[in-house]
Amino acid sequence: MTVLLEVTNLRTEFSARAGLVRAVDGVSLQISRGECLGVVGESGSGKSVTFSSIMGLVRPPGRVTQGTIFFDGRDLRGMSPEEMRGVRGRDIAMTMQDALTALNPALTIGEQLAEVLVAHDETLPTGRAARRVAIKDRCVEMLGLVGIPSPDSRLRQYPHEFSGGMRQRIMIAIALACRPKLLIADEPTTALDVTIQAQVLELISDIRARMGMAVALITHDLGVVAEHCDRVMVMYAGQVVEEGPTEDVIGHPRHPYTRGLLASIPRPAMRGQPLTPIKGQVPNLMGLAPQCRFHSRCPLAEPSCLVEVPMLSAGPGRRARCLRLEETV
Amino acid sequence: MSLSRLLERLLQLIPVLLGVSAIAFLMMALTPGDPVQIMIGDQSITPEQEAELRRGLGLDRPLLERFFIFLGNALQFDFGTSFYHRRPVSDVIAERLPATIELSLVALIVALVTAIPLGVLAAIRKNSILDRLATVGSLLGVSLPGFWFGILLIMLFAVHLQILPVSGRIGYSSEVSTITGFLLFDTLLHGDLPAFGDALRHILLPAITLGLPMTAILMRVTRTSMLEVLRQDYVTFADAKGLPRRRVLFRHALKNALIPTVSVAAIETGSLLGGNMIVEAVFGWPGLGRLVVESIFLRNYPLVQAAVLLYAVTYVLLNFIADILYTVLNPRVKL
Numbered sequence: 120m121t122v123l124l125e126v127t128n129l130r131t132e133f134s135a136r137a138g139l140v141r142a143v144d145g146v147s148l149q150i151s152r153g154e155c156l157g158v159v160g161e162s163g164s165g166k167s168v169t170f171s172s173i174m175g176l177v178r179p180p181g182r183v184t185q186g187t188i189f190f191d192g193r194d195l196r197g198m199s200p201e202e203m204r205g206v207r208g209r210d211i212a213m214t215m216q217d218a219l220t221a222l223n224p225a226l227t228i229g230e231q232l233a234e235v236l237v238a239h240d241e242t243l244p245t246g247r248a249a250r251r252v253a254i255k256d257r258c259v260e261m262l263g264l265v266g267i268p269s270p271d272s273r274l275r276q277y278p279h280e281f282s283g284g285m286r287q288r289i290m291i292a293i294a295l296a297c298r299p300k301l302l303i304a305d306e307p308t309t310a311l312d313v314t315i316q317a318q319v320l321e322l323i324s325d326i327r328a329r330m331g332m333a334v335a336l337i338t339h340d341l342g343v344v345a346e347h348c349d350r351v352m353v354m355y356a357g358q359v360v361e362e363g364p365t366e367d368v369i370g371h372p373r374h375p376y377t378r379g380l381l382a383s384i385p386r387p388a389m390r391g392q393p394l395t396p397i398k399g400q401v402p403n404l405m406g407l408a409p410q411c412r413f414h415s416r417c418p419l420a421e422p423s424c425l426v427e428v429p430m431l432s433a434g435p436g437r438r439a440r441c442l443r444l445e446e447t448v
Numbered sequence: 449m450s451l452s453r454l455l456e457r458l459l460q461l462i463p464v465l466l467g468v469s470a471i472a473f474l475m476m477a478l479t480p481g482d483p484v485q486i487m488i489g490d491q492s493i494t495p496e497q498e499a500e501l502r503r504g505l506g507l508d509r510p511l512l513e514r515f516f517i518f519l520g521n522a523l524q525f526d527f528g529t530s531f532y533h534r535r536p537v538s539d540v541i542a543e544r545l546p547a548t549i550e551l552s553l554v555a556l557i558v559a560l561v562t563a564i565p566l567g568v569l570a571a572i573r574k575n576s577i578l579d580r581l582a583t584v585g586s587l588l589g590v591s592l593p594g595f596w597f598g599i600l601l602i603m604l605f606a607v608h609l610q611i612l613p614v615s616g617r618i619g620y621s622s623e624v625s626t627i628t629g630f631l632l633f634d635t636l637l638h639g640d641l642p643a644f645g646d647a648l649r650h651i652l653l654p655a656i657t658l659g660l661p662m663t664a665i666l667m668r669v670t671r672t673s674m675l676e677v678l679r680q681d682y683v684t685f686a687d688a689k690g691l692p693r694r695r696v697l698f699r700h701a702l703k704n705a706l707i708p709t710v711s712v713a714a715i716e717t718g719s720l721l722g723g724n725m726i727v728e729a730v731f732g733w734p735g736l737g738r739l740v741v742e743s744i745f746l747r748n749y750p751l752v753q754a755a756v757l758l759y760a761v762t763y764v765l766l767n768f769i770a771d772i773l774y775t776v777l778n779p780r781v782k783l
């Protein structure tokens with residue numbers, strides 16, 4: 120499998136009155152073509168900011184200050200804002216956590232679907248009438264693909280006329296309209312109830328298999344990761360603390376943080392369980408000292424951990440950010 | 449929105465309009481000063497003649513009965529006779545109304561076409577020099593007295609630069625025969641372009657003066673709501689879709705940001721009515737505002753009463769329109 124997305128040493132900072140918040144600090148990650156990468160971590164650990172940074176969607180006062188982002192051989196950080204608009208929606212698409220707020224309340228879903236095609240699809244016919252028909256057909260097709268019944272008549276409706284699960288599907292349809300190479304699904308199920316969650320995830324997996332698309336699945340739910348992802352990456356306080364093949368990481372976590380996450384979940388009924396927070400507080404991301412960030416909450420912590428900890432090899436295809444990995448073999 | 453809901457909303461206006469009419473009626477009925485005495489002035493008449501006059505005006509009947517008579521007449525646009533003009537009040541008002549409507553409409557257009565782009569720009573370039581200038585400008589706009597700003601404009605453009613006329617609706621040489629009473633319209637109907645230009649030059653300064661406070665308010669509203677909208681997830685999502693910036697700003701953001709602007713514009717149009725009185729006086733504009741001011745000084749009660757009712761009804765209707773616009777523009781809200 121060839122590498123599709125390669126991010127190295129990414130850093131994103133928000134300047135606030137009180138100082139600089141380093142929301143993403145030195146994140147490196149890789150996604151291969153067609154692969155599904157699970158991204159887990161407590162709320163506020165920098166998952167969304169990481170992927171917003173990759174898409175070039177961080178707005179002031181936030182700023183990507185360091186790192187390289189290569190997608191399909193192209194340097195995204197070196198691109199102009201206009202060039203990035205050509206990548207977003209076409210090559211990399213994203214769904215947001217809450218479809219109700221992500222869909223524009225004042226525009227019909229037909230328009231919100233069609234506009235992506237208009238912006239990116241060069242295969243559309245140029246003649247006006249033919250173009251309209253082609254766009255309409257594609258919209259109907261996409262809504263059908265994500266399982267919206269009688270899509271033809273629903274194109275003229277507004278987001279509020281759909282249920283939560285349907286809106287999530289519509290957002291996925293919009294994201295998939297141009298057959299992107301990478302879909303970033305930011306907590307696609309958090310806002311949904313359990314049965315709908317399963318349907319939406321099945322849908323993403325199904326389409327992924329059919330389109331050969333890579334997926335970055337951001338979630339709170341390790342059960343979801345176990346079921347859908349090839350590899351998983353665990354984030355803590357703006358850093359990646361552990362990554363590796365899903366089975367290995369979940370079956371045998373090496374980083375004390377990952378172990379804590381998994382210990383809090385009853386194993387057989389893992390699915391659908393949100394991550395229960397580990398004792399203690401996530402450190403303030405402002406003015407962090409160069410030391411292991413999990414130190415204050417880590418059961419294995421030692422004074423020797425008060426140094427900057429790099430990602431270390433933790434077995435085949437695995438890495439973890441911990442100095443005492445020998446304790447967790 | 450369905451027709452039946454619209455009708456329902458219209459029916460809801462009835463009690464409001466009744467209340468408004470009652471106020472207009474009582475205002476005059478309870479105002480100190482006896483209309484009969486005013487009509488008599490210093491002529492000497494016998495008590496019998498005075499009683500006859502009172503009966504003729506219906507003033508001898510109970511208040512409630514008089515109110516219903518007033519209402520019945522008002523529904524037929526019968527507001528009695530203007531003491532001063534010795535003609536039906538409705539005729540006198542109808543004559544002056546087009547000038548005022550025309551001025552208000554142009555003021556509204558001036559306000560909309562300046563306020564919306566400025567508000568949007570100020571929001572997009574938040575904290576830029578332009579944003580700060582616009583903020584200061586809008587503060588001045590709401591706080592400057594209209595007559596003062598009007599006189600300033602006259603001094604600058606009419607007296608000093610001499611590029612715009614001082615007062616009136618149109619120059620003597622360009623006068624055209626009345627068709628609709630709206631001069632900008634009539635001159636065009638006559639195919640008289642120079643006269644149209646002349647009318648346009650006349651209406652410019654009063655319209656700017658009248659529209660200034662509204663421009664200031666609408667700019668603030670547009671800026672605030674645009675800033676609010678630009679923070680929304682759906683704008684981020686529109687960006688994530690790789691849409692052109694134009695489309696993100698004007699289709700996704702502005703369409704939502706304009707919802708409050710349009711509603712406020714409809715409501716504020718009602719306040720143009722009050723502004724008209726001052727601006728028409730400053731610019732010698734022969735409209736309803738000036739007529740009302742004159743009538744107040746002349747104690748021309750029937751006319752003032754009719755005008756108050758007209759203003760109130762217009763205000764209520766504009767609020768109704770604001771509501772309707774809000775729902776039409778905002779698919780989430782069902783009436």
Ligand SMILES: Nc1ncnc2c1ncn2[C@@H]1O[C@H](COP(=O)(O)OP(=O)(O)O)[C@@H](O)[C@H]1O
Pocket residue numbers: 133135140142160161162163164165166167168169181404
């Ligand atoms: N707009 C912003 N302004 C300031 N800080 C922000 C902003 N967005 C995110 N952050 C910071 O980035 C951190 C990580 O946020 P986020 O990536 O959304 O977390 P996650 O998606 O993992 O829940 C937050 O805790 C916050 O401190």
Ligand code: SF4
Pocket residue numbers: 375376411412413414417418419420421424428440441442443
């Ligand atoms: S480096 Fe030390 S403190 Fe940090 S996770 Fe490993 S054991 Fe715990």
Ligand SMILES: [Mg+2]
Pocket residue numbers: 166167168305
């Ligand atoms: Mg998030």
